[in-house]
Amino acid sequence: MRITLDEDRCCGAGTCVMTAPDVFDQRDDGIVVLLDPNPPAQLATSVHDAAARCPAAAIRVETE
């Protein structure tokens, strides 16, 4: 699982931080931060959920 972010798209809603707090955080200005670009497999469901819920489609997840 490989995660990439498009910071320019991020609208700071914080949905990803709520959904997968071990993987995503926010900078002070609200823009998404990736805590773990290669999270363990047991977080796959919440990571995919965070990507699906991101209102700005700023999170991309590739499964190897």
Next chain:
Amino acid sequence: MTETTADPTDSTDPTDTVDLPGLPRERGCPFDPAPGYAHLRESAPITRIAFPSGGSGWLVTRYEDVRALLADPRFSSRLSAAAPHVRTAVAALPEPLPGALLRLDEPEHARYRRPVMRAFTVKRVQQLRPRIQQIVDERLDAMERAGGPVDLVAELALPVTSLVICELLGVSYDDRETFHGLAGRLLAIESSPEEGQQARAELASFIAALVAAKREKPDDDLLSTLIAEADADPDSPLTDIALTVLGSLLLIAGHETTANMIALGTLTLLEHPDQLAALREDPALADRTVEELLRHLTIIQFGLVRMATEDLTLGGRSIRAGEYVVASLPSANRDPGLGIEDPDRLDITRTPAAHVAFGYGPHQCLGQQLARAELQITLTSLFSRFPGLRLAAPAESLPFRDDMLIYGLHQLPVTW
């Protein structure tokens, strides 16, 4: 400001709209959207409807289509009419001012959203929780001293959300009658274009005076921070007009929506005693309860309007450039396509759905984390302080806000 009788962007012959249905408005149960939506999702998920002021547009009722529409940059928020899908007399709006987040498209929208995002992050809202708890506790103390019956809207829901946004933004709570009154006039469906324009002008001069005062004497609040940021950076997009427009939006959106969710959420739990019992038994369900209430009640009751900027296809339907499209959030949140079992059932124990109560796309509600915190704290504290909380008037007599753009209750008499 001119009054229009027809949608200026709609090239359809007005006589074609005669036989079209309007937006479903008539609720059966006060907690459910109009029954017409379920039928439309099955039979005509993207359908043409007549607008009350003349002209027509498309109504989108399925979850997937609503999300696709709100995330698609080919649909613009730069509307030239205010709520044309529900108002009988529609104001023709001027070009959106700088900072008017609800009416701007990318990338302009992001320029003004970004400076205010820092005040609404998950972490920042987490830090505000003790202060929100204190505000809620003080209001509950006051309710207890007064003794029931009280109007929960006036005594708890509105004061809590108003105090929180006033402190955050730097507005004096003593001015609450002014901005509560303005919110009422801005959100009433039957407000005339002139009344809406007058209310917008009054709100703008109220915030403009505040911006001027804070420039003289800054304080520890968001408005002062934004002013300092603007004054320090010659390239800042935050002109005085943008500061005024942003301040007006945050003040109104920051108290009115959440206040209605608190009152309507309280009533919903009182009227679903099994759900309330589950929450009492396990207060850790507060997060899920709030997500489920947001989904189930969806107080943006008439949805969000966008305008197609080019000829395109949505959900298999051809939509032409210039046509208005209504994304029904209440309908999307009751669509089986949302991926939850029995979406019409209120179930506070379910895994939170990926609902669209806060909208979707780059405009998704900026204040959603603050709203969640206020709702979680207020609802759990209320039911824990008053275990015997009950209605002080017959449920059938309650004044629901079918007449406002944001649903909820005008009053909620309770006792304990």
